[in-house]
Amino acid sequence: MNAKQPSGPIIIFDAECVLCSANAQFVLSHDHARRFRLASMQGEIGAALYRRFGIDPANPETMIVVEGETALRNSDAVLAIYNGLGWPWKAAFLFRLVPRFVRDPLYRFIARNRYRIFGRREACWVPAPDHADRVL
Template sequence: MADDPVILFDAECVLCSANARFILRHDTAAYFRLASIQSVAGAAICRRHGVDPEDPTTLLLVEGARVRRDSDAILAIYQGLGFPWALAGVFRLIPAALRDPVYRWIARNRYRFFGKRQSCWVAPPEYRDRIL
């Protein structure tokens, strides 16, 4: 499990937390581990990869030495969930130079559009072994 990909997400963001729940429910192979950017482990990983945990502007997918962010991270995660979610990979046909500005616009406005939690989302007990 130490080599499993780690998804770092903003647990104060309603959209990000909903996405984390979705991933946990649909990752039947338990391939991904998740870490809140607000957690000690998540903040350390973020800093190591140049993301300010106090002002997260992206979701990160850390796969060993490889780090994906923005739309590449989202597409890699959904492809990792298998069929039918892997069909999202068709969006790779759109260049990242076009996908990422849309991702960043949503990320900048995520609290306004979807809301912000007063406390971080906590995973249900059945998923705790997959949370850092």
């Protein structure tokens, strides 16, 4: 790890999914504090983190946000990301008031159907050079 690389949470995402890649780009563009790092589930680090938390990287039903020994899943992961981006994105954290048993089924439906709804990239998304130090 180089001196410029943050040590904060790692977002593991599907780099072949159009929606997931767009969200990763959104995070890189709006994370002015450079808090988050990203790893694709297709890469060695992302796949290892998925396996560490009992998720099959070849068939995940959730993205995760890993911080230390903890992994947030499903809607909790999404809300933690937006909370970590600061204002105005932090306002999305109010959705935590919606019970998880309502939020998570919607999240899982979208996750299971992400390729059908949003499309799939032919190749994994690659970050711009100015964000390369934040993608593992």
